[in-house]
Amino acid sequence: MTAAHPHDTELADRARRVIPGGVNSGQRSIPGLADLVITAADGARFTDSTGREYVDYHAAFGPPLLGHNDPDVTAAVAAAGRTLDLCGVGVTPGEIDLAEQLCELVPSLEQVLLTSTGSEATFHALRVARAATGRRLVVKFQGCYHGWHDSVSLNVISAPDRVGRHDPISTGILPEVLDATLVLPFNDIEAVRAAFTEHGADIAAVIVEPVPHNVGCLLPDTGFLQALRDETSRHGSVLVFDEVITGFRHALGGWQQLSGITPDLTTLGKAIANGYPVGALGGRADLMQLFSTTPGAPAFFAGTYNGHPAVVAAALATLRKLRTEPVHEHVFALGDRIRAGLTDVFAELNLPAVVTGYGSVFVSYLMSGPVPRTYADLLRNDVGMFIGYRRRLAEHGVFELPLNLKRSHVSYAHTADDADRLVEATRTAVRDTLAAGGIDQLAGTSTMGGADAHR
Numbered sequence: 001m002t003a004a005h006p007h008d009t010e011l012a013d014r015a016r017r018v019i020p021g022g023v024n025s026g027q028r029s030i031p032g033l034a035d036l037v038i039t040a041a042d043g044a045r046f047t048d049s050t051g052r053e054y055v056d057y058h059a060a061f062g063p064p065l066l067g068h069n070d071p072d073v074t075a076a077v078a079a080a081g082r083t084l085d086l087c088g089v090g091v092t093p094g095e096i097d098l099a100e101q102l103c104e105l106v107p108s109l110e111q112v113l114l115t116s117t118g119s120e121a122t123f124h125a126l127r128v129a130r131a132a133t134g135r136r137l138v139v140k141f142q143g144c145y146h147g148w149h150d151s152v153s154l155n156v157i158s159a160p161d162r163v164g165r166h167d168p169i170s171t172g173i174l175p176e177v178l179d180a181t182l183v184l185p186f187n188d189i190e191a192v193r194a195a196f197t198e199h200g201a202d203i204a205a206v207i208v209e210p211v212p213h214n215v216g217c218l219l220p221d222t223g224f225l226q227a228l229r230d231e232t233s234r235h236g237s238v239l240v241f242d243e244v245i246t247g248f249r250h251a252l253g254g255w256q257q258l259s260g261i262t263p264d265l266t267t268l269g270k271a272i273a274n275g276y277p278v279g280a281l282g283g284r285a286d287l288m289q290l291f292s293t294t295p296g297a298p299a300f301f302a303g304t305y306n307g308h309p310a311v312v313a314a315a316l317a318t319l320r321k322l323r324t325e326p327v328h329e330h331v332f333a334l335g336d337r338i339r340a341g342l343t344d345v346f347a348e349l350n351l352p353a354v355v356t357g358y359g360s361v362f363v364s365y366l367m368s369g370p371v372p373r374t375y376a377d378l379l380r381n382d383v384g385m386f387i388g389y390r391r392r393l394a395e396h397g398v399f400e401l402p403l404n405l406k407r408s409h410v411s412y413a414h415t416a417d418d419a420d421r422l423v424e425a426t427r428t429a430v431r432d433t434l435a436a437g438g439i440d441q442l443a444g445t446s447t448m449g450g451a452d453a454h455r
Ligand SMILES: Cc1ncc(COP(=O)(O)O)c(C=O)c1O
Pocket: 061, 116, 117, 118, 119, 120, 122, 145, 146, 147, 148, 209, 214, 242, 243, 244, 245, 269, 270, 279
């Protein structure tokens, strides 16, 4: 950051002494913003320890669809705290109500289990798929992220020379586990068919973000998700839609409602509790019945904090608001307004850009068209410009995460004025970045991968 707005290095230094890297999740210590200490958040904004306020489009990677500290969600959590606590035996009325509503809303859900994170939900989806089929392999797609566990910790934001082969995002993964994951290009029906022709009898599951938002936004071609449905059904494999980002954000029934394609299992998280720690895994009852929540069933499933009353209260309050207020209309309209405004800005500045997204999600790739369909297309993104203008945006009090390919989110708390301010700030930030000739300090910003699994 500029000298005019120094971050609180003293606090950040204290953090680094006792917290590895000074933050509690990978991708929170951002080059250029390493001293950022957040002290308050409200609605569409957060404040740092120097008192500087930012309009927040990063939105914690997606949960606060209603905005930070939504008053109805906060009140529901406080009420739960006064009347109930985690007891770790039996079930609570709130868990029943939430499960009923999820099953009513999300087409694939006949039964559902709660976890505390999305990673746990995807982990259990793959475990139960292997348990049900007795098979070894899972298929994922380049550019999709499904959490931190070993079977899926590969091929997210890969360097060009790592595309087309295994690109782990972590060391310490058993090679046998990586070898059991096949990575295919998104939107490539032929690659999917070929994988099933070769390995069909050994594929337990295909897991996919129906819209790969972990690389911004790749919209699925008509027919791609249907091809996944057809191939998995034909070969007796389990189709998992990872709707941790798309669930509730794009529609109450998720992308499966919008696309009309129903997977066997669905994972949810993020927006379903507006920022409280939640995940959910649901789907076909015959698969869900394999979990050991049914005594004697074979697929072990547990979690001390699963179904925590505060989290369940947050999810129920979020759902109530999404069902009774024009949240989706609002965030979709603002998303359209931002995409239109940004498209004009890049055109005026003569900078090749593809402004894309869906509903409340937007991203501006700094590259010429057409709209990208698959990860390989995103290798054309001008990383220096992408990161460079976002770093300058932060100086204007507008926060889009300055990491390559990351998407941004609009919440119910953002206003049309906020959207217009983003567009104007982008105009200035891009112009200044162009004038400065881009940026060169990109270490740690452009890829997520490149680990050597065998170390
Ligand atoms: C699509 C998707 N699936 C799963 C996860 C993992 O969720 P969590 O970070 O809650 O473990 C994420 C997190 O970003 C995600 O984007």
